[in-house]
Amino acid sequence: MRVVLDGMGGDNAPMEIVKGAVEAAELIDDEIIIVGREEEIRKELRKNKYKGDQISIVNANDVITMEDSPVKAIRRKTDSSLVVALNMIKNGEGDLLISGGNTGALVVGSRMILGRIDGIDRPVLASAYINFAGEPTIIVDAGASSESKTVNLVESGLMGSIYMEKVWGRPNPKVGLVNLGVEETKGTTVTKEAFQKLKKADINFVGNIEGREVPSGAADVIVCDGFVGNVILKLSEGLAMCILKMLKQEFMSSGKTKIAGLLMKSRIEGMKEQFNYEEYGGAPVLGVNGPVLKIHGSSTSMAVKNAIVKGIPYASNKVVDIIRQAILDLQEDIEIEV
């Protein structure tokens, strides 16, 4: 397995990217290729006292920034780390791409350079989420596009189900559709149509779920449009941080509660860990011809390391090929118009 890292993508690149690669190299035997400005990356490798040959560098002089318009950037910045890395995947010079750069550019670039899987209308992002039943849940679409048609929700359900089963090892995962209410007549035209098509698809569709059930583990794969998915992920993060902050204030409010705080310290740290998205690895761009993982723009080396280690099964289990076959079957089953 050759893991390709976008060495220049994200707020802490290349520093945290390189550090994460070095940390991952201690855990895996796979090859790691960092794409970006060679001199800067080499400097970081030296800082981390890296001397092995498991990590190599491919030079790319340009960088796509967070402000760049995705389509323009992919077309024009042909020597950017992202475009060079995507071409490596396309040409079989790498088996898995990980980037913390501009999300729009990553999604658009994956679509333009790797191409969509035949029959897929639009790629989506699948992001892992806190689940209070103690196991990961997948939100799909986590923000690849802000509006969804019926077909996009159906594709999300199917691809999310395969991803959950093959990468996270949950057999026959429960797929739920985010909606205003549980009744199948609830929601928008798009959610109502999607409900009917998901019901017919060859997945374990458990029907509509309300916002209240998203963190409860009622579904393993949570289907929604990218706007709602983005709100769910960010609101959950914000709310969890607010509640833990409130709790901290309560612990600090008197001598008595300060003692309680000391007694609970390690427990609260454990809870914090559960809300730390960096633990969960990268979010795949599902629906394109190649394994591409998006990591948070502000990822630290730990997030990079986890994305590498946890991303390998995504590529090695050939999830992209399985999705390709499933989409063919689905089209026969329910005749999606694309």
Next chain:
Amino acid sequence: MRVVLDGMGGDNAPMEIVKGAVEAAELIDDEIIIVGREEEIRKELRKNKYKGDQISIVNANDVITMEDSPVKAIRRKTDSSLVVALNMIKNGEGDLLISGGNTGALVVGSRMILGRIDGIDRPVLASAYINFAGEPTIIVDAGASSESKTVNLVESGLMGSIYMEKVWGRPNPKVGLVNLGVEETKGTTVTKEAFQKLKKADINFVGNIEGREVPSGAADVIVCDGFVGNVILKLSEGLAMCILKMLKQEFMSSGKTKIAGLLMKSRIEGMKEQFNYEEYGGAPVLGVNGPVLKIHGSSTSMAVKNAIVKGIPYASNKVVDIIRQAILDLQEDIEIEV
């Protein structure tokens, strides 16, 4: 002030409705009129040992259920508690309506019987929300309709701002638009257009806010479509409950943490209170010709009591009239197409 209660609306009607009315009557001097099956309501009044004349009953034989289709129910169930109560507001026989029944029927009924305020395209629900800065925040639309056009988001911002100022007493409230990112180029066609129009409106528009900022107090009035508003409210409720449950498990995990739990007991109860929507009163249907408040279907007497007590300023401050005037001004300002 004459407060009209839908005595039959909600899971716990008429029991909790009547009990809440009796509790409210101890706190206010205003008249309370309960609409519904007279005998059942009278029985509940007796159970609560109510003997005064502040509470009266108007009989209505029919009930709109949660399963009823809103438009059909309003047209056909003319002797239902909701339709009778709405007609009382229309005919000047009451000054404020509170209902815990079918949300769709309440919104549709308000629109059909009271009528929309001139220039308003569609009524919206404004619901109060936990805010970690310690003050209430308003989510609008909280679920009156599942899809919004640009004009609906602009109206929500304007009406939400007036409601926050006149009822919750926050001068010049900050109005934020829920979006995928803070940049004004982010989001759907509708959110991008709404951003431009909200910027020109005579309100304190602070721009886009991400899901992460919703509970932080970054905005006092949070504008989004009814689908997203519903997800925000329910997800927040679900997540807060999950985190408090987790915390309880942590407290129960060892002898040491059990002591911490005892020391923190009253503090945790206080936190729970902050997440209890029943504390915040009802959610107004903004944009119709009359003060109508929606309460949760599973409201207890405490929620009913709070909705009555906190709802009175909504009617007495003539918020509906102020919205009517503001919409006229807004139309001159930015020429909304309705």
